[in-house]
Amino acid sequence: MMEFWIIGTGALVAIACGILGCFLVLRRMSLIGDAISHSVLPGIVIAFMISGSRDSLGMLLGASVLGLITVFLIQLFQQSGVQSDASIGVVFTALFAVGVVLISLNARQVDLDLDCVLFGEIAYVHWNTISVLGIDFIPKSVWILGITVLFILVIIGLFYKQFKICAFDPAMALACGIPVALFHYVLMGLVSMTTVASFESVGAILVVGMLIVPASTAYLLTERLSVMILYSVLIGIACSVFGYMIAAWLDASIAGMMVTVAGAIFAIALVFSPRHGLLMRLRRRRKWAEVAG
């Protein structure tokens, strides 16, 4: 049962991250995802200090607001003339540092340590159960992640067409009368929410791996957005299953292993992808050389 819940939590993280990651990769905002996953930390700590519990819905929303503030600050600095990657770097390192200092200052009162921030505590997921509607064997984080996934499915499902146009051609989306800025912030809000929800299981830094790596792998394999999202989710789930198995075998961090497996799958796709892989590229080039020669 323990294994089931650990893999299940990992799979839920993979679903949420896999869907949103596709839009981040397509909009060339992977590093903003990275920044958000770091900078929600002070929000989590502050919400934790106020409420005293680690996974309440209030915390989910409070920390998500911090993700939006991050995006806002990055844009503010960009508009005032700071280069985009530098403004990302300044904002997320500052907020992450605030989070780490807050944790260290309250190390005694707060049941939240730096290891948990980095690696997550997916191995202990099944110990922390909560009773909802009379069902008392489902872990808290599965509830939180389940609600997040449902929310993402509803929002992306309802506005799929709008998100799609925004991802591929923001200028055209604007011309069509789609409120691009609004959808941008909705996407960023969803990313922050996912980060906060996944944070406890996979840690602040590895969330970004689950956001970007499966989506990029899927990007190498298909030309259709719907198929890309499907592949991305499936690859993410495969990562959580194999990651857990290898980590249990090696006695190492499960979250770290999940991202390592994602990296391995990406490497395979990078070399062998039927359309965009390195091997195919080489073969195509050789063919052209024959045609030319």
Add this chain to the structure above:
Amino acid sequence: MTLLSWSVLTDPNTQWILIGCMLLGLMSGIIGSFTYLRKQSLIGDTLAHAALPGICIAFMLTGVKSLPLFFLGAFVSGLLATLLITVITRYTRIKADAAMGIVLSVFFGIGIVLLTHIQHSSYGNQSGLDKFLFGQAASMIASDVYTMIGVSAVIVIASSLLFKEFKLLSFDPGFARGLGFPVGFLEQLLMFFTVMTVIVGIQAVGVVLVAALLITPAVAARYWTDRLGLMVVLSGLFGAISGVIGTLISTTTSNLPTGPLSVLAATVVFVFSVLFAPQRGVCAKAVRRIRNNRAIRMAEHVREIQHSPVYSKEESL
């Protein structure tokens, strides 16, 4: 509190650590100015995260905790990371930002797997390896500080000797190539210096936040001046101040890692620059806007008077 910090200051060990962190801030500020202008600010972040598996492998192979070995391991994995980013962006349709994110998170994931593997097995002297994540300046020993002094001396001397070349490289690499400068070599050299800074900084500031020392002081310095020479000096100065303040607070207060504190000190300098810099600062801009508005209002006022019936009547008379 002040009494305590002064007594700590007179401790020779702490003085060494302070000098080490100051030099670290200085060199990361200098190198950061060039990487900022070359639009490669986040490369430092990637290199720092990528260094973790290298450090772990170096430790697993030798079983000792020595800075030169870690340097070698981190250098190799940093090099591999930059190579992979280049391969991914050049040969596939994945863009640079996603390539950086992939390499950063996968290397870090591997690093964490290795780190937890080391922690869970009997490697003996592994204590302090996890200090690499957030940095603990207090754990530095004299030989580490000597290494820092050596590295920062090399970087300061090299950047002042090659200032003209680096300047050209930062603003117009195409022009530099046209003039016959060895651009590829200079780029590699700058990358090498970045890797050195990151690796030396990891022990004091930690893997996660060392990139901030490369980015934040440089961006802050950019607010104050339009001249590269001054910017490099200011950025080095800001970095040094941040390093000193971070170390001071961290050594006088228990439980606080040095990295986040130094980063926060740098951020305070940055926010101060954003607000009060003479040309680009928020305050300077507000003052200029008010003055402009006043001038425009004055001009309108004059025009109104000129076109007013009384004035034109007098003129027509």
